Amino acid sequence: MLTIIAGATFREAVRSRTFLLLIVIYTVGVLLSRIVGWISSTDGDLVTTDLVLSLQSVIGVLVAVATGTALVQSEIQQKTLYTILSRPVARWQFVVGKFLGLAAALALGQGLMLSIALAYLWLTGAPVHGWLILAGMLTIVEVLVMAAVSLCWTALSSPLLAAVLGLATYALGHAVAALPDLINHLQGGQQILASTLASLVPNLGMFAYRNQAAYALPMSWSDAGLSLGYGALWICLLVCITVGVVRRKQL
């Protein structure tokens, strides 16, 4: 049942205009990144590499938020889920299948973006190495976490509000990466409160290896595995929350 729902969701997502449009915008952004490299006072190749990898993250998150927020609430508003849930499909199967399909579409989009970026860097003579692929892979995990965040927000609110909250979570998620230094300056209850609040948001800094990858700074496999596991845990948690909310929803 999950693969059936995931398959249809995948097809629906990759054919959506938003998905195709953002791939085109990414390609244009990659082509324009060379200009920033030229005008940069530092190594142009490094700036271009850093820029295309960051662009993959930003565009990926935009696609994840746009498609993730349309997943549950829009289906309720447009009644598209009526003909599905009136069949022998459990609500958890619907949510998990939908997420898997969306995740597959996002991973495909991210894979395409990474391929375009690597091909472009190679064609322009910039150094291409395995660390860039690892950075791209971690960005894919980041995008999937953001898709789960958007899915969860859309189950709890309206699509528009979910999009705003999704982007806010993205900003907070990256801000949280800088928090440990700040939290260390706090004491007692304040430190516990700050740590607790920080743990409520996924630390997206765990996946931000892009800058180091541009400089070919190595990342240990244990760190990469830890980031992967951390992402998977957040995705499971957020999908479980969404399932809990959707199971109680009146359609």
Place this chain on the structure above:
Amino acid sequence: MRKTLFVTMTLLSFSNVSFTYRGDWLQKIHAVTDVSFAVPSGCAYGFLGANGAGKSTSIKLLTGLLHGHQGQITLFGQPLGDRHLRARLGYLPEQPYFYDNLQVEEYLTYLGKLSGLTAPAIRAACDRVYQLLDLGDLRTRMLRSFSKGMRQRFGLAQAILHQPDLLVLDEPFSGLDPLWRARFREVLHHERKRGATLFFSSHILADVEDLCDHYGMIDHGRMLEQGRLADLLGQAPLALTGSGPLAVGAVAAADGTWQVTFPEAEREARLAALPPGAHVLRLERQRIALEDYFVSRIRAFHGAGHRLGDT
């Protein structure tokens, strides 16, 4: 000698079902209150009611889209809750919407798989619904290009795809031109012949009259009445046309005849009381238009003090 016992099974039943949801500012809205009805197997049940009467809420309860009701709903003789029962259910929502970026054939294949059909069964089922609803030429079209009427056709196609035992249709005729209304009626007659039970709500009461043998009338979330349509229509008064001396209460016509109407119960007394020399030309039952009856019944209910918000 073996005897075959035919038992009319109740396919769907509501027993004292009430459902309340939270509106704006957490205000309680009683969508249905103490609703009871039974849909026998093989029948066509017309579920009638004005806008906001509780028809769609009742339908959503039985399809599992809404939950948390009081009372009992049984589907195929079993309490609602086992989702596998829904494999035998076909549902067309009111004003259905579908995914824009899937083609007709892809969509039907998807829904067929969800209903548990095998790949060969899906192919056969698609061919069947293409033929019934003229969708064959549209099989590779994306649904985003469909008009309202075409979406309704696709909606019925997906509802009957897996040859369900119970077809639940919420306003199936809305958005259709007269030609497609007629075709929908033919398809629904066809489904009944196949053995499906129909349960549908409609504002177009002529279609209900044409298709249904049972009816239920709901207003403001309460069941007003239900029964066999033939019994309802059989309650129509008799019209006696005669010539010669006027009967009591008769109205004379210009051609020298007269007409008097009276209830079935007065038939014998009225005929016996005809004046000497009067001739009976015709005695026939007047036709009750379901629409007129529906309007008068709802108005009478409102006249008895029930207003919007009472329930």
